[in-house]
Amino acid sequence: MVIAIASGKGGTGKTTVAANLAFMLDDAQVIDCDVEEPNAHLFLKPVMNTKETAGLPVPVVDESLCTGCGRCGEVCQYSAIVVIQKKVMVFHELCHGCGACAYFCPEKAIREEEREIGIIESGTAGGLSFVHGILNIGEPMAPPLIRKVKERIERGRTVIIDAPPGTSCPVVETVRDADFCVLVTEPTPFGLNDLELAVEMVRKLGIPMGVVINSCTIGDSGVREYCEREGIPVLMSMPWDRRIAEQYSSGMLMLRNLREYREHYGSLITNIRAELSRDETAHCHQR
Amino acid sequence: MKLCVTSTGPSLESMMDPRFGRCIYFIIVEPDSMQFEAVENDASGAAGGAGVQSAKAVADSGAGVVITGNVGPKAYQALSAAGIAIVTGAEGVSVKEAVQNYLSGKYRPVAGATVQAHSGLGG
Incomplete structure (x- = not known):
């Protein structure tokens, strides 16, 4: 079971939910896919035991073979990669590593070479296993690194994926193929606006989802009303509590110290499982 | 030599577009006769690589000079490789005025990018 923790709006508590959910599950695998700013390790404090570089295959053109036909650019x-006046030019920072240029080159003048884009570290934190990717500074290509991080997913286990914020390519890459998506939000107009975008994205990906509302005792009722209207289950509502922010800002795992909230996360797990089995039943009926 | 002016519309009277990669039209002008051709910029709304695609479009049009407001690093690199002179600083004038200003020496060719990547997006 792969559960992706995502959100439209940043700073709503994705990592807090992911880390504390993993803490409650105890034997899960945690994958931090927010490769531009991974931070789940700050709370779970894993002991890392492997570190590998991750690369992206980019084209290298043998100009002695290139006829300047322009097929690669097309x-x-x-x-x-672009051919201007029979001269081929490669812009590595735009390359997604798909390999089409090399595949279609009629002269076989293009070979692919690995360009390092980041590193992948893995380790353990108690019974949890932990993987995260760190994108090189200034590197724009997050999705290929996210793909490589996700290759480490152990499908037989309960896997918690911490997603980047937003709804752009890195988030789509992170959330796709998950069995369930938890969207973390806050009860403000900003939270609602970005939640609506995230819901649209998850629907397009065809993944069952539910919402977690953090700081639910402040703000307005817009998010709750939206979820009711759209038939999206609210899986957990956490009150606003200064102590939670204090735990977070000192790098502490909230549930370790604020035990009264363990019940909330217990119901979150129950609710996710219920949604998943409901989804399975629905699929069986369709067949 | 044909000139290319980045433009917001398809005629000589259109306001020129100070963005290179994400301009709406390229107006390819023959300066002696002021005969022109409007080429729509397919890369205007591209997710990425607009500068590179635009440079290719200008090179394919046969223009030897680009008159625009600003140019980013990848577009600069591609245009230079194609041997196209890049003239920047044009803004707030029509395409026709931009051509006249260029011919009277008001704009100067640049030796590098004048803005960072992605400057033509948003704002």
Whole structure:
């Protein structure tokens, strides 16, 4: 069971939910896919035991074989390779590593070379196993690194994925293929606006989902009303509590010290499982 | 030599577009006769690589000079490789005035990018 923790709006508590959910599950695998700013390790404090570099295959052109036909530029969707006046130019920072240029080159003048884009570290934290990716500073290509981080998913286990914020390519790459998506939000107009975008994204990906409302004792009722209207289950509502923020800002795992909230996370797990079995039943009926 | 002016519309009277990669039209002008051709910029709304695609479009049009407001690093690199002179600083004038200003020496060719990547997006 792979559960992705995502949100439209940043700073609503994705990592808090992911880390504390993992803490409650105890034997889960935690994958931090927010490769531009991974931070789940700050709370789970894993002992890392492997570190590998991750690369992206980028084209290298043998100009002695290139006839300047321009086929590579036609098939590239990202303008990473272009032929201007018979001269081929490669822009590595635009390349997504799809390999189309090399595949379609009629002269076989293009080979692919790995360009390092980041590192992947893995380790353990108690009964949890932990993996995260760290994108090189200034590197724009997050999705290929996220794909490589996700190759480490152990499908037989309960896997908690901490997603980047927003609804752009890195988030889609993170959330796709998950069995369930938890969208974390806050009860404000900003939270609602970005939640609606995230819901649209998850629906397109065809993944069952539910919402977690953090700081539910402040703000307005917009998020709750929206969820009711759209038939999206609210899986957990956490009150606003200064102590939670204090735990977070000192790098502490909230549930370790604020035991009274363990019940909330217990119901979160129960609710996710209920949604998953409901979804399975629905699928069986469709068949 | 044909000139290319980045433009917001398809005629000589249109306001020129100070963005290179994400301009709406390229107006390719023959300066002696002021005969022109409007080429729609397919890369205007591209997710990425607009500068590179635009440079290719200008090179394919046969223009030897680009008159625009600003140019980013990848577009600069691609245009230079194609041997196209890049003239920046044009803004707030029509395409026709931009051509006249260029011909009277008001704009100067640049030796590098004048803005960072992605400057033509948003704002």
